[in-house]
Amino acid sequence: MTRTFADLGRGTSLRFSAWNRPAWADNLLARRVLAGALVAVAAVLTLRGDPDAAQTPVLVAAHDLAPGHPLTAEDVRSTPHGSTTLPANVFTDATTLVGATAAGAMRAGEVFTDLRVVGPRLAAAAAGTEDARIVPIRLADNAVADILRQGDRVDVIGAEEQQGLQSRPGRTLATDAAVILVSGAETGGRAQERVVLVAMDAGHAASVAAASLRTALTVVFH
Numbered sequence: 001m002t003r004t005f006a007d008l009g010r011g012t013s014l015r016f017s018a019w020n021r022p023a024w025a026d027n028l029l030a031r032r033v034l035a036g037a038l039v040a041v042a043a044v045l046t047l048r049g050d051p052d053a054a055q056t057p058v059l060v061a062a063h064d065l066a067p068g069h070p071l072t073a074e075d076v077r078s079t080p081h082g083s084t085t086l087p088a089n090v091f092t093d094a095t096t097l098v099g100a101t102a103a104g105a106m107r108a109g110e111v112f113t114d115l116r117v118v119g120p121r122l123a124a125a126a127a128g129t130e131d132a133r134i135v136p137i138r139l140a141d142n143a144v145a146d147i148l149r150q151g152d153r154v155d156v157i158g159a160e161e162q163q164g165l166q167s168r169p170g171r172t173l174a175t176d177a178a179v180i181l182v183s184g185a186e187t188g189g190r191a192q193e194r195v196v197l198v199a200m201d202a203g204h205a206a207s208v209a210a211a212s213l214r215t216a217l218t219v220v221f222h
Contacts, residue, residue, distance in 0.1 A: 055080040058111055059091040065106040067150060068183045071117070073098055081111065089114040089121065103181055104150050118181060123199040126151075126178035133205035134180055136195050140216035145182055145194035152179040154219035156198065158211045173211055174204035176222070 062077040069075070076094055091097045091112040100117040114121035123132040139145050140159060148154075156174040180197040196219075200208070211217065 054083045056083045056086060056090075057081075057092060058086065059094060059097055060112065061106045061108050061110050063108045065102045067102060067104050068181050069102045071098055071100050071102060076112065079109075087111060087113050101181070118197065122180060126180060127199040127201060129201050131202045132199050133202050134197050134199050135205045135208050135212075136197055137208060137212050137217050138193060138195055140218050142194050144218060145196055148179050148182045148196060148219070150179055150181060153177070153222040154179060154198065155222075156200075156204075156208050157218050157220060159216040159218065173208045173217075174198075174200045176200075177204070177208075177219075 057078045058081045059076045060079050060081075062075055065071075065075060073094060076091075076097055078092075078094070081090075091114075097112055097117070100119065103116055103118050103122055106116065110116075115125055118134065120132070123134045124130050126132070137156065154177055155172055156177055158171050158173050160170045177198040177200040180199050183195045183197070198208075198219075208217070
């Protein structure tokens with residue numbers, strides 16, 4: 001008899017209880033689950049915010065652009081962009097961008113920032129110093145300019161100089177300069193004179209600019 005009573009006591013299992021739940025208990029559970037889901041959805045929407053309200057009009061390339069291309073009004077267009085994913089220092093006013101020079105190749109739709117055009121911000125970022133300057137130089141050998149690319153690090157070397165009956169050996173004018181842009185290209189089977197824009201600190205920039213007026217220059221790659 002004791003065993004029978006013990007078995008009856010253990011007969012109230014979870015499955016037995018679930019089968020014998022009253023209908024009002026099921027409705028209450030369903031309402032609580034639905035309320036929890038609605039709270040979770042509301043929290044997600046609050047954190048995400050309104051996607052239409054988080055848009056900023058920015059300037060992007062209207063079509064593919066080549067390095068060294070002077071920008072015109074036809075090269076840029078305004079388009080809304082998600083504010084939370086925008087890079088720093090984007091352009092929003094076309095009047096401040098038209099007339100600038102593209103520092104590198106750009107695909108249609110790429111956002112214009114201060115580092116995408118030739119200017120003081122790009123010089124500072126490339127040279128790693130706030131007093132950076134951009135110096136245009138003509139290399140003695142156009143073949144060297146053909147293999148230079150934006151971002152290359154080079155030393156600028158002045159060629160041997162003749163001073164009366166004596167010659168002054170070549171010397172290093174600047175070290176670890178950053179190539180910003182290489183202009184010109186071979187057109188119609190005829191090579192054009194190439195101009196290379198390099199960024200360096202202000203002190204070395206003055207020396208390189210002065211030397212470029214009286215002697216041939218070349219560069220040494222890092």
